[in-house]
Amino acid sequence: MSGPIFVVDTSPVCRLIVALALRRAGFRVCCYPDGLSALQELARSPEPPALLLLDPALRPLDGYHLIRLLRQQPRLASIPIVLMSARPSWRERLSARLVGASALLAKPLRLDQLVALVRRLTAASPGPVPSPQTPTAPIPPPTGAPLSVPVPRPLPGHSPGHLPTSPLEPAPCFVPFVPGSQTLLPALPLPGAREQQSQPQTASKEAAKR
Secondary structure (H helix, E strand, C coil): CCCCEEEECCCHHHHHHHHHHHHHCCCCEEEECCHHHHHHHHHHCCCCCCEEEECCCCCCCCHHHHHHHHHCCCCCCCCCEEEEECCCCHHHHHHHHHHCCCEEEECCCCHHHHHHHHHHHHHHCCCCCCCCCCCCCCCCCCCCCCCCCCCCCCCCCCCCCCCCCCCCCCCCCCCCCCCCCCCCCCCCCCCCHHHHHHHHHHHHHHHHHC
16 A cells, blocks of 8 residues: 555654654654544545554553544555554453454564564555545537438338238328329219219200201
């Protein structure tokens, strides 16, 4: 990880020695005298630290309580945390394991062991959890080219008044009947019209014969 190493200890001598050893190894180091100042810096900083070195006997916020608060934050839940205890009893080791500490070192510290542990934990750290991305709006279609709408055409072999006989058969286009066009049906003679027209013709023929 590219974040700094946070050293949180009440002893200024311990902070100085640990910071010098880690800086010689190529790490960036930030030192804090208590847990509250470290917690405030974690809340302000956009970049999470690569690792935390904590003294369990911090005041007013001890190291165990600080670890519980950090493990509840999704952005800081996977950060390795190492406790540096002056009284490494089995109770403190059990408490460190229960709160989620990565390791516990006994004071006085062995600097070579500390640097090797920091390198191993920072190399195996999965990194910060990325923030969820906001969904992007859909891209509108280009407005330069006009949209082409397909025009339906009548099927071959079908008259304009043909209706589809199958639900899978598409409906053809219907040509409207326009008055005055050839699409109008011819006029049909009324019943008895031919008889009325033939009677005057026969009457005129008989008068000519007379």
